[in-house]
Amino acid sequence: MCGENPTSNSKTSSVSPANGNGCTIPPSDHVLNLEQGDPAVYESYWRKMGDKCTMVISGSELMSYISDFTSVCWFLEPALEAAVRRLHRTVGNAVVDGDRHIVVGTGSTQLYQAALYALTSPGGPEPFSVVSAAPYYSSYPDETDYIRSALYKWTGDAYTFNKTGHGPYIEVVNTPNNPDGTLREAVVKNRGDQGKLIHDLAYYWPQYTPITRPADHDIMYFTFSKSTGHAGSRIGWAIVKDKEVARKMSKFVELSSLGVSKDSQQRAAKIMGVICDDYENCKSTDNSELFFDHCRQIMADRWERLRKVVEQSVIFSLPNYPQKYCIFSGESTEPYPAFAWMEANEDVDTEKVLRGQIKVQGRTGRRFGVDQRYVRISMLSREDVFNKFLERLSTIKSVTNGH
Amino acid sequence: MCGENPTSNSKTSSVSPANGNGCTIPPSDHVLNLEQGDPAVYESYWRKMGDKCTMVISGSELMSYISDFTSVCWFLEPALEAAVRRLHRTVGNAVVDGDRHIVVGTGSTQLYQAALYALTSPGGPEPFSVVSAAPYYSSYPDETDYIRSALYKWTGDAYTFNKTGHGPYIEVVNTPNNPDGTLREAVVKNRGDQGKLIHDLAYYWPQYTPITRPADHDIMYFTFSKSTGHAGSRIGWAIVKDKEVARKMSKFVELSSLGVSKDSQQRAAKIMGVICDDYENCKSTDNSELFFDHCRQIMADRWERLRKVVEQSVIFSLPNYPQKYCIFSGESTEPYPAFAWMEANEDVDTEKVLRGQIKVQGRTGRRFGVDQRYVRISMLSREDVFNKFLERLSTIKSVTNGH
Numbered sequence: 194m195c196g197e198n199p200t201s202n203s204k205t206s207s208v209s210p211a212n213g214n215g216c217t218i219p220p221s222d223h224v225l226n227l228e229q230g231d232p233a234v235y236e237s238y239w240r241k242m243g244d245k246c247t248m249v250i251s252g253s254e255l256m257s258y259i260s261d262f263t264s265v266c267w268f269l270e271p272a273l274e275a276a277v278r279r280l281h282r283t284v285g286n287a288v289v290d291g292d293r294h295i296v297v298g299t300g301s302t303q304l305y306q307a308a309l310y311a312l313t314s315p316g317g318p319e320p321f322s323v324v325s326a327a328p329y330y331s332s333y334p335d336e337t338d339y340i341r342s343a344l345y346k347w348t349g350d351a352y353t354f355n356k357t358g359h360g361p362y363i364e365v366v367n368t369p370n371n372p373d374g375t376l377r378e379a380v381v382k383n384r385g386d387q388g389k390l391i392h393d394l395a396y397y398w399p400q401y402t403p404i405t406r407p408a409d410h411d412i413m414y415f416t417f418s419k420s421t422g423h424a425g426s427r428i429g430w431a432i433v434k435d436k437e438v439a440r441k442m443s444k445f446v447e448l449s450s451l452g453v454s455k456d457s458q459q460r461a462a463k464i465m466g467v468i469c470d471d472y473e474n475c476k477s478t479d480n481s482e483l484f485f486d487h488c489r490q491i492m493a494d495r496w497e498r499l500r501k502v503v504e505q506s507v508i509f510s511l512p513n514y515p516q517k518y519c520i521f522s523g524e525s526t527e528p529y530p531a532f533a534w535m536e537a538n539e540d541v542d543t544e545k546v547l548r549g550q551i552k553v554q555g556r557t558g559r560r561f562g563v564d565q566r567y568v569r570i571s572m573l574s575r576e577d578v579f580n581k582f583l584e585r586l587s588t589i590k591s592v593t594n595g596h
Numbered sequence: 597m598c599g600e601n602p603t604s605n606s607k608t609s610s611v612s613p614a615n616g617n618g619c620t621i622p623p624s625d626h627v628l629n630l631e632q633g634d635p636a637v638y639e640s641y642w643r644k645m646g647d648k649c650t651m652v653i654s655g656s657e658l659m660s661y662i663s664d665f666t667s668v669c670w671f672l673e674p675a676l677e678a679a680v681r682r683l684h685r686t687v688g689n690a691v692v693d694g695d696r697h698i699v700v701g702t703g704s705t706q707l708y709q710a711a712l713y714a715l716t717s718p719g720g721p722e723p724f725s726v727v728s729a730a731p732y733y734s735s736y737p738d739e740t741d742y743i744r745s746a747l748y749k750w751t752g753d754a755y756t757f758n759k760t761g762h763g764p765y766i767e768v769v770n771t772p773n774n775p776d777g778t779l780r781e782a783v784v785k786n787r788g789d790q791g792k793l794i795h796d797l798a799y800y801w802p803q804y805t806p807i808t809r810p811a812d813h814d815i816m817y818f819t820f821s822k823s824t825g826h827a828g829s830r831i832g833w834a835i836v837k838d839k840e841v842a843r844k845m846s847k848f849v850e851l852s853s854l855g856v857s858k859d860s861q862q863r864a865a866k867i868m869g870v871i872c873d874d875y876e877n878c879k880s881t882d883n884s885e886l887f888f889d890h891c892r893q894i895m896a897d898r899w900e901r902l903r904k905v906v907e908q909s910v911i912f913s914l915p916n917y918p919q920k921y922c923i924f925s926g927e928s929t930e931p932y933p934a935f936a937w938m939e940a941n942e943d944v945d946t947e948k949v950l951r952g953q954i955k956v957q958g959r960t961g962r963r964f965g966v967d968q969r970y971v972r973i974s975m976l977s978r979e980d981v982f983n984k985f986l987e988r989l990s991t992i993k994s995v996t997n998g999h
Contacts, residue, residue: 231660239656246656248859252649252867253642255828257634258821299702299830299853306852316744332851339851341719341746418661425658425858427702448735448742449709450702454857455828456651464655 224552225582227571230371230531234573235422238487239464246467248460255455265436266443268452269297276462276469277430280420281407283469284485285520286397288409293432294439297453298446301395301416301429305336305365306449308391308412308431311441312363313344321389322348322362326380327562328534330371330393331569350562351380360387366410367393369402372561372569373512374530376402395419400488402528403519412438417461419531421468421484422573426457485521492529495572495579499533502587509535509543509592533570541592543568551585627955628985630974633774633934637976638825641890642867649870651863658858668839669846671855672700679865679872680833683823684810686872687888688923689800691812696835697842700856701849704798704819704832708739708768709852711794711815711834714844715766716747724792725751725765729783730965731937733774733796734972753965754783763790769813770796772805775964775972776915777933779805798822803891805931806922815841820864822934824871824887825976829860888924895932898975898982902936905990912938912946912995936973944995946971954988 239246260270274295281287289295298304313321323337327350337347348354351364362384368377379390392413396402398420414431418424433439446453468484480486503509514528535555537543542565544557558567574582642649663673677698684690692698701707716724726740730753740750751757754767765787771780782793795816799805801823817834821827836842849856871887883889906912917931938958940946945968947960961970977985 229661231662233660236656236659239654239659242655244654246654248651248653250651250653250863251642251647252645252651252870253639256639256642256826257636258632258827259634299857300855302854303852310743314742336851339717339848340713340743343744343746423659424661425855427853427855427857445742448739449706449852450830451705452703452828452830454702454830454860456859456863457857460653460859467655 222552224548224554225574225578225585226554227574227578227582228554228556228569230419230571230573232418232422232424232531232573233575233578234491235488236575238484239422242467246464248456248463250456250459255459258452260452260455265294265439266296266446268443268446268455269295270455270458270462272462273297273428273430273458276465279469280465281432283472284399284404285407286399286404287394287413287415287432288407289432292436293434294436296431296433296439296442296446297458298414298429298431298442299450299453300418300424300427301393301414302332302336303446303449303453304414304429304431304442305333305391305393307442307445308414309337309342309345309363310445311412311438312389312391314441316344317361319360321345322354322358322360323365324348324351324354324358324362324381325365325367326351326370326377328370328372328558328567329365329562330367331556331560333365355381361389362387363389363391365391365393367395369396369528369530371396372532372556372567373534374402374514374528374532375512376405376528396531399485399519399521400492400529401531403517403526404521405517406520411435412442417457417464421461421464423461423464426460427454428457428461489522489526489529492572493527496527496529496533498583499572499586502583503535505587506589508538508589510538511535529572531571531573533572535568535570537566537568537592539592540566543592546589546592550589553582553585625955627951627957628977628981628988629957630977630981630985631957631959631972633822633974633976635821635825635827635934635976636978636981637894638891639978641887642825645870649867651859651866653859653862658862661855663855663858668697668842669699669849671846671849671858672698673858673861673865675865676700676831676833676861679868682872683868684835686875687802687807688810689802689807690797690816690818690835691810692835695839696837697839699834699836699842699845699849700861701817701832701834701845702853702856703821703827703830704796704817705735705739706849706852706856707817707832707834707845708736708794708796710845710848711817711841712740712745712748712766713848714815714841715792715794717844719747720764722763724748725757725761725763726768727751727754727757727761727765727784728768728770729754729773729780731773731775731961731970732768732965733770734959734963736768758784764792765790766792766794768794768796770798772799772931772933774799775935775959775970776937777805777917777931777935778915779808779931799934802888802922802924803895803932804934806920806929807924808920809923814838815845820860824864824867826864826867829863830857831860831864892925892929892932895975896930899930899932901986902975902989905986906938908990909992911941911992913941914938932975934974934976936975938971938973940969940971940995942995943969946995949992949995953992956985956988 278289281289334347392410395416417428516525519526547553555568555570681692684692737750795813820831919928922929950956958971958973
């Protein structure tokens, strides 16, 4: 999932346009907005690709609502479906063969809700409980409850539900997890057929984590925003085993928005195609200019530099992640999550400390169902913004004093 | 609103690809799908425009979630906002000056739901009743109830509610109305501050109806699908007087899909810009090649031909619409609705008759809250499909016998 909700913190309305759209290095007195996961880090790679990924759409193309009436997902462009399957085969991060259905959504945000609907509709007297292990993605609660559905309701931490909850439930397994980058499995145990799973695999890509095996869950979804960095296109896709579930997810997207932008579907197909072509055509043993390898190198470099600053300060700590064998790269690699999950070594409101002392806006742990000692910081900003962040972070000498 | 739900009639999964994507004239034994309002009629106009409307997007553009953090609708591209205001000023069909807020949605389908949310959230003990005068757009009931919200519930015909309903309500005024093309005003009367209005103005464009005045309602929305025919882009926009309502509608779109495709927003801005440029730059007194004039001519021609066939058959009737003065064209004009609302002169299931006798798929009046003597037929198909429809319709000699 995306790690967003840009308007959640009203203070960010006056921040510098650091994320994505801005072009200048923010002056030292401007707030650095690292609250959202806007994937600006990828922009320079695509700029270097020049015209290879340029999408051209004439005024008379892509005008119909309909892509393929015979498909379970009638608004899914066949070109995108083919590109999605090819991309997963290239990366090896998901099983797409043998009767798997693809459902396209307006970002994975819409697919999360489509999955809830498909698993609970038409519903019984009591809503399904929706749970996820804390720290969980901060938008799950609002995205589950805003419309006050009688089909499902947000119930919070899956560990708590495992001990004291009852009745039908859906557990959302976000792996690697936003915010803390851990690899996860379902937490709620031994409920017979009361439980259903949704796998949110937004970050299961080689730049963020070793690909240990092709994921093969009942309902799993990915997003263009976090795989290639094209968040503005709002394209997500689910891979679904059961045809009836895929049909109901498609029905949700139909009722919610009558399909998904074809302009963006075609653009996503084109960009995925270029990535796959590059991997197929690469004759050298040096893959460092290919998309996933290049981006993993950037993330590795950022994490190394961040860890150095954090170690020197001795006032924050970061999670440590075990190395695993990555079937994509063919070597043992470390996770380099899209967010830094920083914990203060004293009991303070870390979000407040960072904003107050160094004008860095993160997102407090409280939003993720844990305590205020934690803060989530985006690792996906533009390079100049990331450098500025490290520079400012290195000036903090204490979390209890102002500066 | 769009007039869709392409999967609502399961029989249509085997129809010829007549709507939008197909390229060949359907053979005589194929079903003509005129159930949806896929706006294929517009394709030939845009094809003639050649490269003028071609959209080019490089791989590194439009990548951010964010368009303008300082805006009430932070994911609205400023270029689209400007184009929307300019288009309405050109056409004169809506007031956009003086503190009107623009909210973009993934089609007007999403904006309908955003408006319901904005007017009812966080909600009280009882849901708001949502009503619209029958015959009402067939997707309102499902789009209101699919998620079983405690905020609002579909309550049906506004005339019935006016007589016997009570409590807080929202009336959706769809004008010109889908399916029957009539001009409408609110039906529910004298409820103090219990009632709120949403105006669905999807068809308030010069090709369908005389523009009698700039609409100036609290919440009104339009769609790219029915204004220019670009349904595949899923772009709608609302014009909202109250800032807090606009903010809540934007919040809905944020929680529902984390914004709206920027690729499509930019494409819509470009195409609207070309239409406005053409009107501004036209030096001749002959406007017949300009978008709205050209399309009105096509619709007038179709309606004239349809009325001739229907009059000859003496077994169906069509609504008659009064002429009105159109401020856009500067002359008195007739409405040419996007759908033909056909009524059989005997008590039969007209949808069934058309499908059985001439293999034409319409949508039954029952779906619009009225009886089965009525059927809605799309007037927006490709020219060859429309011709085929008239040809087949002229062969019906009786609604009670097969042929």
